[in-house]
Amino acid sequence: MSDLYEMTVDLNVLDHLGINLYSNIAAVITESVANAWDADAELIEINIDKENDLITIKDNGIGMSISDMNQKYLRVGYRRRVEDTITGEVTAKGRPVMGRKGLGKLSLFSIANCIEVQSIKDGEASAHGLKMSIADIKDSVRLRERSYKPVSLEVDALSVTKGTQITLGEIKRTRLGKSVQALRRRLARRFSVIGEKFNFKILINGQPVTMEDRGDLSALQFLWKIEGSEVDTSAATKVKETGILENSLPGWESNIKVSGWIGTSRTPKELDSEELGNLNGIVVLSRGRLFHENILDRLNDGRLFTKYLTGQIEADFLDANDKPDIATSDRQRVQEDDERYIALIAFLKSALNKVESKWSDWRKKHEVEKAKEESPALKQWLDGLPSGFRKSAESLIAQISSIPVDNDVDQKLMFKHGVIAFERMKLRGSTDEFGHSLTNPQQLLELLGDRDALEASLYRDIVNSRLDAIKQFNNLLDQDAKEKVLQEYLFNHLWLLDPSWERASGSEAIESKLIAEGVIIDDLTKKEELGRVDIAYKTSAGKHLIIELKRAGASVTLHGLNEQGTKYFDKLKKICRSLGDKNPNIEVIFVLGKEIPEESSNPERIKHSMNAISPGSRIMYYDGLIHSAQNSYASYLEKSKELDKLELLVDNI
Template sequence: MTESNISSQEIVPDAVDTANRYRMTVDLNVLDHLGINLYSNIAAVLTEAVANAWDADAENVEITIDPDGKWIKIVDDGIGMDVADMNDKYLRVGYRRREEDDPYGRTTAKGRRVMGRKGLGKLSLFSIADQIDVQSSKNGQAHGLRMSVEGIKASVQRKEPHYSPDALPVDDIDVEKGTKIVLKEIKRQRLARGAAALRMRLARRFSVIGELYQFKISIDGQPVTTDDRGDLRITQFLWTMGDFEPEATSIPKVLEQEKLPNRFDGWEASWNVDGWIGTARTPKQLDSEDTGNLNGIVVFARGRLFHENILDKLNDGRLYTKYLTGQIEADFLDDDDLADIATSDRQRVQEDDPRYAALLAFLRSRLGEVERRWSEWRRKHEVKDAQETSPALKEWFESLPEGFRKSAESLIAKLSALPVDDQEDRKLLYQHGILAFERMRIRGSAEELVESVHNVDKLLAVLADRDALEASLYRDIVKSRLDAIKDFQGLVDEDAKERVLQQYLFEHLWLLDPSWERATGSEIIESRLLSDGVIVEDLTEKERLGRVDIAYRTNAGKHIIVELKKAGRKMKLLELQEQGQTYVDKLKKILLVQGETTPNIEVVFVIGKHVEDEKDNPDRVKASMAAISQGSRIVHYDSLIAGAENSYSEYLEHSKTLDRLGSIVDRL
């Protein structure tokens, strides 16, 4: 027989029992991973002890913390354990009560749905203590034991198959009913912030606290209540599901409330979600030193924490999520007949399970409804509060056309939703928001601004738009022109007009002609005109010529000489013509040296009193000015001001609105 013809069965010795050939053993080292290093905080550890008390039908669980942090004591009045129960159930790692305990594995004698499942919770105590004393009394018989990390490690070193805790001395046993656990040699870094914080954290880990469930928890003599959760009492808007109905005293700040469907059509009959989702008025209210951040949705199953914050798994980055808090109950996640999807520390779940996926889909759908209603309620109440706080803001709303008010309200509501704590900063936010809204309204994109408030990149793109920027700059330019015009308005005294006009005219030649807004000077030509006597600095000479001042400017290839005459000086037409011709002749000589042979020159005389022939023979006046150079002319103080007002009449009208808006913004 060749080697290739030998079957695998033929090479197995007959003496070997293949049925018992292999075996799996569990080393005590596993305790390091399952207990000592599994849990990270005291609240998570005590949750396991409290859950065991619930499963033992206890009505009271009393937790006492040594002021010096040396020990923690947990006492319940449940059914207790005898020695057999202690060995077979409590000390047996991995004891599965729901499958192995008949008849009370799934439902206790009092009808409670059992919380425990993996049989690992008792090991969590080693996460915060190196020594654990357990006493229990059942049917009048009390006993107790002591476990220690040191003892477990010694058994591991000796390679023993099991760990044997020490029996407590009879004199040390004082429990009369239920179970007493004393944690000693506390790891101080796990004690967190103390009893007050622990009370709030435990309150957020159980939904079966209080008279309704005949289950009371106390810490240092103070009861743990649903109010300790700290979330409902700061909730502004509330959405409830299923049978959850809060008492009015527990929701003092709720302004709006709505009921949401608690299941999807097509779900199994036993699947539903009870509880509530709420939003705070500001994100800061959700940041608690004692409980940590309340910005999340806690998931319970069978009355205890199943998922610390499922909101993180929804991947919803919209602003409203920063205001969310809530607690929901989804018992179908912990169905007796289906796989256990809780992680070992029972604070998260296996995310690939269909039940978990169904819950995520349900929450996404419901939160979509929450977001839409939140925006509506937020606009309603925040705008109302803002108007009550600032009458100027109310005035702004009322000044808007009806079609823009809803968008404006949305803007203020969204701005109020931004996480800004300082009220002065919020006022500044409103001011900039109003100005931006008005600017965008003019160009028909106010709604775009409102929609961009919470998208920084989009908002910057909107505000940096070239047209919007140009409109803003144009307003700044024209505002300076309005300041000049307003300075002239109402002036009767000629000397006063003269002073004001002198102040503005040579730097703002748009007063003479709106197209001259970019007129500039030339230091070289001005110096030559000065040396040739056209521009004079001697006050006596200015008086002789009847001048206030003279200036040279250029604009778009045109050379402009402007002479401002004293308002009270009566000028003769011939006098003006002679002076103007002199200016032109001298300027032409200067420009010829620079290579300009046919310059375009205008001379403008600004005077207070009319010259002869202006009324009776205007053609003569026009011809005399044309003789100086084409485009030269006489302008009067009053007509100059009136012309400027007329050129900017439309903007003057808009300025009244802007002035009113400025007043509103300043008074915010």
């Protein structure tokens, strides 16, 4: 009985092709499922027992006799379509035969060290079976035997009553995969003939494999069916728009057609499956089984929308019986220089061009609708934009919506920054530039972060801070309040005294010497004793500024101011010269609450007296500061209402 079976193949070929040909369990099980299809099976039961390192694959097909086992199953390279003259190309039930090279059976050795096969052919009374192991095959190779002879199974070890049963033992853990669920999903993507329509059912650990297990259909937002295709897309429950693609290219023969579907997800992240890996790809099937695992990779198409693509197309002409076999040994890729493959590439490029044209419009429409629905404030902003700006703004919102984020809070933050950025671009007149950047997320992020955008944001911050200062000035009615605000703002915001003093800064070295000389009194009690509210030293654009605030109700004389200012000037000039500045530009500025008598009787005398201290020295008044600020920043005040509305809108997004 031990010599009942014989595998006629060079054992070195068996060693290399069988053990190393396939890389994962899904590819191996695919071969067994394809064999069951070719055997006219209606049910395949796959059971995975991880605890005992066993996988059982059982079908209810026509089964095999001992002769079939030897001449067909154990014969590596058996080409059924050519050598079986009765049902070679089509099964008894009319199914197109999937198998072609006769190498798939070797794939079992890729994941298992021990294999048992038992079968019973329709019409025969008893079953038979064999056992093979990698260890025995390697022994035969080492002994240079011409063939490997599997061991026959004992009668009491046989359990099959219909079809064929394959038991894989001593499973290689590295090839077993992540989970049973992952295998179910992968098989769902590798066959298009699963289901009642084809009378072909697959169970994994008792649970049927369905189209819903694919994972890609449930992620679709938009779907394009290829005309004439009868594909089950019932699992695509979230589809918002559908389209039709032609099934051939001009110049193709009438019998050459493509079927299937292409779809896009709402975000690339939705195509990233923990169990399946990245679903961003288009699988190609022929005769109902996987022929090319991801043809999208071969298109070299870097357009943004391809990151959202998934799909399944069938091209039976790739595996025509009267043409050479162009599938690789593991039947997951093809020979790319074949004219049929080149034609398929041309078809897909044409189809994807049509997909992109619709995708952009549909995505903008639905992403904007979704964003508006989730954020009334965002809807208010979009609806309030002039029509010339609205289209670019909607493109921006659609782009932001599709950027993968971890949670809703992050997306809302992006919307806020997007709104502010768009408003900045409006001020710059650069919304066209902004719109052009929306085809590439990286360019969008770079544009939001460039130097001009940063300056625009600083501009808005300056507007807000200055408006706050001016509003407080404008709302102050009593002198004490004016005095308090001036003390807080004037030395930190010199623009209130002169708009050109934007970047004034203090000089600690000179200021310390002024304190030592008694010009600046650094003690509050002494300040009050001397009747001085505050004094500070600043530098701006090459000038040295000594600024003194008098109490708003204090009465002063022009003579007193001249005498005081001259003393300040002389002291500071002496200090500057000691530090190397021989001709310092010094101005002394007094800020008063009450007008001095000469203001109305002899203004020229005031001017002469101040110039006598130093050119540019002068007297300013609190009320004059308010009036000057209002005039100088009238445009800021005009914009304040618009900015306040924008601030409220952004806070509400």
